Amino acid sequence: MENDMTARKKKPFIKTLSFVLFIIIAVPVLLLIFFAFSSRKMADLEIWHTTRLINEFTMDSYREGYTFEDYLKQEDLLFEELTDRIYDHVPATPLNRLNRFNRESICFPGNYSRDWNRSFELIPANIKGGVLLIHGLSDAPYSMKHVAEFFYSKGFYTLGLRVPGHGTIPAQLNYVTRHDWITAATIAARQVRKMAGRDMPFYLCGYSNGAPISLGYTLDALDDPALPVPDKIFLFSPSIGVTKLAVLSRWLSRLSFIPYFQKSNWKDILPEYNPFKYSSFTMKASHESHLLTTEIQQRIDTLMKNNRSSELPPIVTFQSIVDATTKINDLIFQLYYKLSPKNNELVIFSVNENAGLEIFINQGYRNVLNTLMKPEKTPFNITIVTNKSPDSLETTAKQKPENDTVFTDKDLNASWPRGIYSLSHIALLFPPDDPLYGYDPPVSLKPVLHLGNLEIRGEVHVLTVSIPQLMRIKSNPFFDFMMKKIREHTEL
Numbered sequence: 001m002e003n004d005m006t007a008r009k010k011k012p013f014i015k016t017l018s019f020v021l022f023i024i025i026a027v028p029v030l031l032l033i034f035f036a037f038s039s040r041k042m043a044d045l046e047i048w049h050t051t052r053l054i055n056e057f058t059m060d061s062y063r064e065g066y067t068f069e070d071y072l073k074q075e076d077l078l079f080e081e082l083t084d085r086i087y088d089h090v091p092a093t094p095l096n097r098l099n100r101f102n103r104e105s106i107c108f109p110g111n112y113s114r115d116w117n118r119s120f121e122l123i124p125a126n127i128k129g130g131v132l133l134i135h136g137l138s139d140a141p142y143s144m145k146h147v148a149e150f151f152y153s154k155g156f157y158t159l160g161l162r163v164p165g166h167g168t169i170p171a172q173l174n175y176v177t178r179h180d181w182i183t184a185a186t187i188a189a190r191q192v193r194k195m196a197g198r199d200m201p202f203y204l205c206g207y208s209n210g211a212p213i214s215l216g217y218t219l220d221a222l223d224d225p226a227l228p229v230p231d232k233i234f235l236f237s238p239s240i241g242v243t244k245l246a247v248l249s250r251w252l253s254r255l256s257f258i259p260y261f262q263k264s265n266w267k268d269i270l271p272e273y274n275p276f277k278y279s280s281f282t283m284k285a286s287h288e289s290h291l292l293t294t295e296i297q298q299r300i301d302t303l304m305k306n307n308r309s310s311e312l313p314p315i316v317t318f319q320s321i322v323d324a325t326t327k328i329n330d331l332i333f334q335l336y337y338k339l340s341p342k343n344n345e346l347v348i349f350s351v352n353e354n355a356g357l358e359i360f361i362n363q364g365y366r367n368v369l370n371t372l373m374k375p376e377k378t379p380f381n382i383t384i385v386t387n388k389s390p391d392s393l394e395t396t397a398k399q400k401p402e403n404d405t406v407f408t409d410k411d412l413n414a415s416w417p418r419g420i421y422s423l424s425h426i427a428l429l430f431p432p433d434d435p436l437y438g439y440d441p442p443v444s445l446k447p448v449l450h451l452g453n454l455e456i457r458g459e460v461h462v463l464t465v466s467i468p469q470l471m472r473i474k475s476n477p478f479f480d481f482m483m484k485k486i487r488e489h490t491e492l
Contacts, residue, residue, distance in 0.1 A: 044269075045263065045266075045269065047085075047086060047089060047090075048086055048101060048169035048170060048171060048272060048280075049169075049170060049171050049266070049269065049280060050171060051085055051086065051169060051171055052171060052172070052174075052175055053078055053081050053082060053085065053168055053169065053172055054081070055074060055077040055078040055080075055081050056078055056164055056165065056168075056172055056175065056176065057071060057074050057075070057078075057164045057180065057184060058164060058175075058176060058177075058180045058183075059177070059179045059180050059183045061074060062183050062187070066187065067187070067190075067191070068159075068187050068188055068190070068191035071119070071184065071187055071188075072119060075118060075119060075162065078168065079115075079118065079168070082168050082169070086101055086168075086169055087101060087103060090102050090103075092104040092105075098271065098273045098449075099271070099272060099273065100272045100273060100274065100275045101169075101272060106447050106448065106449045107272075107273050107274070107275050107449055108275065109275040109276065111275075112275070116140055116141055116142030116145060116275075116276050117140040117141065117142070117162065117166070117167030117168070117275075117276060118141065118162055118167060119141060119159070119160060119161055119162040119188075120141055120148070120159075120160045121157070121158065121159050121160075122148060122149070122151075122152040122157070122158040123157055123158075123195070124152060124155045124156065124157065126155055127155065127156070127157045127195065127196055127197070127200065128154065128155035128156060128200060128201075129151075129154075129155070129156045129157070129196050129200040129201040129202065129203070130156060130157045130158075130159070130192035130193065130195055130196030130200060130201075130202050130203070131148070131151045131156050131157070131158050131159070131192065131202070131203040131204070131205060132159050132161065132185070132188050132189055132192045132202075132203075132204050132205070132230075133147060133148050133158065133159065133160045133161065133205040133206075133207075133210075134161050134163060134185060134188075134204075134205065134206045134207070134210030134213050134214055135160070135161075135162075135163060135166070135207055135208075135210050136207045136208025136209045136210050136237075136239070137173075137208060137209035137239070137285055137289055138166070138170070138173070138277055138278040138281055138285065139166065139208075139276060139277040139278075140162065140166055140167045140276040140277065141160035141161065141162050141167070142275075142276035142436075143207055143276070143277075143429055144160045144205065144207065144429065145160070146429060146430065146431060146434070146479070147205055147234075147236075147429060147483075147486075148160050150483055150486070151203070151492075154490075154492040156196075156203075157192065157195040157196050159188055159191060159192050159195075161184060161185065161188045163181050163184060163185075163209075163210070163213065164176045164180040164181060164184050165180070165181075165285070166278075167276075169278075170272070170278040170279075170280040170281065170282065171282070173278070173281075173282045173284060173285035174265065174282050174284045174285075176288075177288055178213075178216075178288045178289075178291055178292040178295070181209075181213050181292070182213055182216045182217055182220065185213050185214070185216075185217040186217055186220065186227065189202075189204070189217060189221070189227065189228055189230075190227070190228070192228070193228035201231045201232075201490070202228055202229075202230050202231055203230055203231060203232050203233070203234065203490065204217070204218065204230035204232075204233045204234070205233075205234045205235075205236070206233070206234075206235050206236070206238065207235075207236040207237060207238075207428075207429055208236070208237050208238065208239050208325065208326075208425065208426075209239045209289050209292070211235040211236070211237075211238030211239055211240065212238070212239060212240065212289075212292045212293050212296045213292070214230075214233055214235070215233070215296050215300075216292065216295070216296055216299075218230060218233065218312065218313065219296070219299050219300075219303070222303075222308070222311050222312070229313060230313050231313055232313050232314050232315075232316065232489060232490065233313055233314070233315045233316070234315075234316050234317075234318075234486060234489075235315060235316070235317040235318070236317075236318050236319075236428045236429055237318070237319060237320065237323060237325070237326065237425045237426070237428055238317060238319070238326065238331060238335075239289060239293055239325065239326045240293060240296070240297070240326065240327075240330045240331045240334055240335050241293060241297075241326055241327035241328075241329065241330020241331065241334060264283075265282060265283050265284065266280060266281065266282055266283065267281045267282065267283055267286060268280055268281045270464065270465055271464055271465060273449075273465075274451065275436070275449065276436070279465070293330075297330075297334050297335075300334070300335065300338055301338070304338050309338060309339060309340045310340040310342065312339065312340070312342070313342075314342045314343050314344050314345075314489070315335075315336075315339065315344045315345075316344065316345045316347070316485070316486070316489050317331065317336075317345070317346050317347065318347045318349070318428050318482055318485075319331060319346070319347065319348055319349070319428075320348075320349045320422065320423035320424055320425065320427065320428065321348050321349060321350050321351060321365045321368055321369060321422075322351060322365050322422045322423075322424070323424070323425045324424070324425060325425040325426075326425065328368055329368065331346075332346070332368070332371070332372070336378075336379075336380050337378070337379065339379055339380055340379060341379045341380070341402045341403060343381065343402070343489075344379070344380040344381065344402070345380060345381040345382070345383060345485075345489070346372075346380055346381070346382055346383070347383045347385070347482070347485060348369075348372060348382070348383065348384045348385065349385045349422075349423045349428075349476075349478060350365075350369060350384055350385060350386040350387075351365055351421060351422045352387065352393070352416040352420060352421045352422060353386065353387040353389075353390045354387050354390060354391065354392060354393050354416065355416070355419075355420070355421035357421050361421065369384070372384060373398075373407070375405040375406070376405060377402075377403045377404065377405055378400070378402060378403070379402055379403070380402050381399070381400065381401050381402050382398075382399070382400045382407075383397050383398070383399050383400075383485070384397070384398040384399075384407075385397055385412065385478055385481070386398060387416070388409075388411075393415040393416045393418070394411075394412075394414075394415045395412045395414050395415060395416065395478070396409045396410060396411055396412060397409070397410045397412055397481070412478070412481055414477065414478055414480070414481060415477075416477065417432075417439070417477050420439070420473060420477065422473070423473060423476060423478075424472050424473045424474070426472065426474055427472075427473045427474055427475055427476045428476050428479075428482065429476070429479075430452070430474060430475040430476060430479070431475060431476065431479040431480070432475050432476070432477055432479070434452065434474075434475055435448060435450070436449060436450070436451055436452065437451055437452040437474035437475050438450075438452045438453070438474075438475045439452045439453045439473070439474075439475050440453070441453060451474060452473075452474045452475050454470055456470065
């Protein structure tokens with residue numbers, strides 16, 4: 001009798017447990033299948049989505065004695081392969097008029113003074129130091145062009161690295177890993193030290209995904225006496241914390257091995273109109289970025305536990321307070337609050353409070369702003385660029401030194417341009433007169449692509465590229481101020 005009662009009591013528990021297990025298994029599987037079918041609605045895959053270029057650098061390419069000169073030779077082979085397998089097969093049809101892979105398009109990278117998709121060196125006659133610049137995920141060395149030219153003008157040997165997987169076709173990001181990126185950065189850092197000499201300053205600049213690559217290299221260098229440790233690190237829109245989609249990306253692409261669902265390996269399949277940035281984006285790249293940032297956070301935590309955080313060089317970061325690509329809270333709490341006081345600085349560009357668009361602007365950024373504005377000591381300097389008042393487009397820099405509690409105001413002699421309500425993840429590195437991304441580009445006598453000042457209007461759901469992507473500001477009205485801050489930190 002007791003056994004029967006016990007058995008009856010167990011049955012509801014077993015049923016409940018079985019139901020819970022079914023939900024745990026079934027829901028993710030159904031979501032995966034739903035995403036796989038949904039991905040089929042994306043645009044057709046083209047040869048730049050399906051081709052693999054075999055001359056790309058990977059960690060396996062590295063061998064004892066491999067130098068940056070070897071890296072450039074391999075890059076030459078890669079771009080020859082790009083010509084043979086892609087450029088030679090894209091016809092100059094009306095449909096390809098704005099296709100970067102069409103040689104006759106205004107989007108073709110070969111139209112520029114140099115192909116900024118490739119690694120570059122700027123070598124002054126009298127070298128006073130060296131700087132390595134590492135671009136972000138899906139873009140190219142062009143992103144580092146203006147900062148590179150600034151350092152070059154000050155007598156610095158300047159190396160802009162093409163990170164493996166970039167500058168060619170978006171499919172290449174399916175075949176590289178975070179380890180390939182850091183290995184390439186290591187080769188480039190050795191080249192900078194070689195060219196600059198042992199006693200000259202060595203700076204490291206990382207934009208977006210180039211930031212965790214820069215930090216990953218630096219952490220390696222702290223444990224390897226053979227590697228040069230940078231004297232200072234400059235980060236721009238650093239991807240220290242990435243969005244939730246990056247966490248799910250690898251899981252969502254699980255069915256991409258099935259030809260019917262091969263598009264599920266792509267977050268976006270879009271027209272390739274930008275000469276120096278992929279529009280299409282792979283799930284693999286998003287996943288690798290997530291793994292990289294997670295590893296960097298863990299390694300910094302380990303450094304703290306071992307009381308070694310003071311070994312990190314000073315870090316200066318420039319960041320828009322609104323950023324659709326990265327999580328600014330992770331930058332603040334997973335990096336900056338873990339640094340030792342060492343003249344580190346966090347420079348934040350706030351929202352334009354005088355844009356007249358308050359009713360349309362998500363006010364979530366104020367939580368971050370309020371956190372930074374608290375009258376408490378921090379182990380880093382804080383600078384916040386904001387309006388002098390809500391009634392003015394003129395700006396001020398609110399500055400608080402490390403281990404201080406009081407902000408002081410410094411007039412910037414700069415104003416928000418009308419019609420611009422904020423900066424963006426991609427805007428910081430480009431001045432307003434950048435010929436491609438600037439909102440005030442120089443006048444050209446020949447047809448030139450201007451992506452920074454597009455003005456197009458029409459019905460929604462018509463364009464294959466989203467309106468937010470086209471509207472996103474791509475240049476920085478406070479670029480000169482940013483360069484001034486870099487001068488202050490380098491005494492150039």
